[in-house]
Amino acid sequence: MVEERKAEKTVLPVATYNKLYYLGGLVMTLLVTVVSWLGKPQLDLVNISLIYLLPVLLTALWWGRWPSYVTAVLCVMLFDFLFVPPIFTFSVYDIRHIWSFIIFLIVSFLLGGRTELLRQQATIAQQREKSVRALYNFSREIAGVIDLARICQEMARQAGETIGRATLVLCPDAGGKLCITGSHDNELSLSKAEYAAADWSFKNGRVAGCSTKIMSDAENLYVPLTDGSARSGVFGIKIAGQMVSPEERRLIDAWAGLAAMAIERVKLVQQAQKTAVVVESDKLRMALFNSVSHELRTPLAAITGAISTLLDSSIDYSAEARADLLESILYGSTRMERIVTNLLDTARQESGMLKLKNDWCDIEDIVGTALRRIGESRCTHAVLTQIAPGLPLFLGDCVLLEQVLVNLVDNAMKYSPSGTAITIVVEQRDKRITLAVIDQGSGIAAEDTVRIFEKFYRAPQVNKVAGTGLGLSICRGIIEAHNGRIWAENHAAGGAKITFSLPLPDEGKAISFEAGERDE
């Protein structure tokens, strides 16, 4: 790449001087002449010659070298014709005036050249500052973006605007073929020759196309996007036979480098995500095998055992014993159903198939149906409800929220001793509706209050209690899908307290029971 850069012709863009610039010089000169003519009685010749330097200096500053040279010559001629005796002729009495003309011209020429150089440097510095700022802005804008197509499009647009040329960005697709992923003012399809140049540049990691030695027939200049050894694409700039200054080339390289880094970063992020998904699903599978197979087998063993006992015709069981066995079968199968439900819910959340039905919900109704579903097994605990009166309806999925409550109460029953009470408290706090399930068990260790909502996590001290570690993670998934919050804490009187809160609709949309008909 280095030798190619040297091989490039370095030609400064030829400054094009507008005719108006010369006219401007002429006008200024005439102005100065008129002023000097009017002030002639008060002015010495030396003063006038100094005044004549003014248009020369200003032309150089504003319009460049050549207009200032022309102005200088014009000034000398006018000065000679109008002010140096004999006036109204170009002839000069005193030879010393000739010397002063020559010095005037030398000073003017030096001044003009120097001023233009300064002007050029200032312009270059300004341009550089602008392009550095554009690069900086671009890098800042794409820092958080992990969408490859967007980065390429932004890159093409911003680089194109800064460089002032049509650009395009090509990235390889899944099959390794280059495709246009971003474009600014450029064609959206490439001719064969263009594509060949881009492809060569990508494969060899070197610049190609217009203004280089390789495939210089191409309209575009192609710069590979490389970051270390990784090649992520090609940056194309439409040159179409024009010259490329080293300054511009440096700018193009800077953009290419930045884009390469951004694209590489996106790829790494995507790779990391993929790995995370694989690890996660591996973990899920392992946990499924370990915990679920055990979880399902326990009630299954109870069911099979009870049934085989009942089928054994050699023993005549008492009606009481038979009822006991049948009850254990029923308990085992409801247990299994709950596990299967949780597994299905987890699978649904994992695969993103969980769809919220947005309907008006009455929290009291949800509590009622959940308690009804828990039904039979409830005799081990007393469930108390404290529901604030006049709670408004809210939008949500009643069936899923009912599942949350079933899981929470089921959990509370598992982790608190039989015969204790479980309390459900529902109230309105500000613009949220909160529901808390409080048990009288041993509570939750402080370090577990967050982790218990993780999939398959089971607090170490509860390992003797059967469970899949899915219930609470499902609750969190459902509540978060409702833009709600769920958290665990220990109740002041001992025991665990798990609370969720859901946002209520805005004042205007909220429907409260007051909206109903009044009693007659």
Place this chain on the structure above:
Amino acid sequence: MSEGMRVLIIDDEPQIRKLLNVSLHAQSYAVEEAATGQDGINKAAIFKPDLLIVDLGLPDIDGKEVVKQIRQWSHSPIIVLTVREEEQDKIEALDAGADDYVTKPFGMGELMARMRVCLRRMSADANEPVLTCGALSVDLVQRRVVVDGREVKLTPTEYEIIKIMAQHAGRVLTHKQLLKAVWGNAYNEDTHYVRIYVGQLRRKIEKDPAQPHYIITESGVGYRLMGR
């Protein structure tokens, strides 16, 4: 009352058919089975069942379609078998003409109760002046509602709701069916009306509105008025 009543079971699962067959036989129902939707429709025409049990997940035709087709020429009650997660399916089956549903896994007692309610509807006297449901009675002539011997003051809308529910006691009513019956067709989507009024009704007739005994919510589907 089940003596000689004919029941057609349309379900592709042999175990479920066997279970139903055994249990229904024990209750003196005459049972016929069909394993596919098409077979079920044919058998429904020949066997002329007094009641049909249709599984919604059939291999050949959608269970809802089976319900719809049979409904075109038969008034016999249809109970559909569904799973919990498919509330929309239940609603659609009810809209298609099914009378009630049972969620799998179900207890046989539950199914028998649903069947009895449906069969009673067929023989019910439409002009009965007082509807009772456990300790709740609705006097259609005097427009009075009594719970546990105490009269309950209801607004006209609340009365309309409890009247419809009592007329369909034991059967599920979808939110839409209730809306249509009480408010008319124009309010098809405003299910929050139903929720608000049912909430109010519960406050008046239930001992603990959070754990109702009369107006039971069928989550995602509608309501059911139960006797105790």
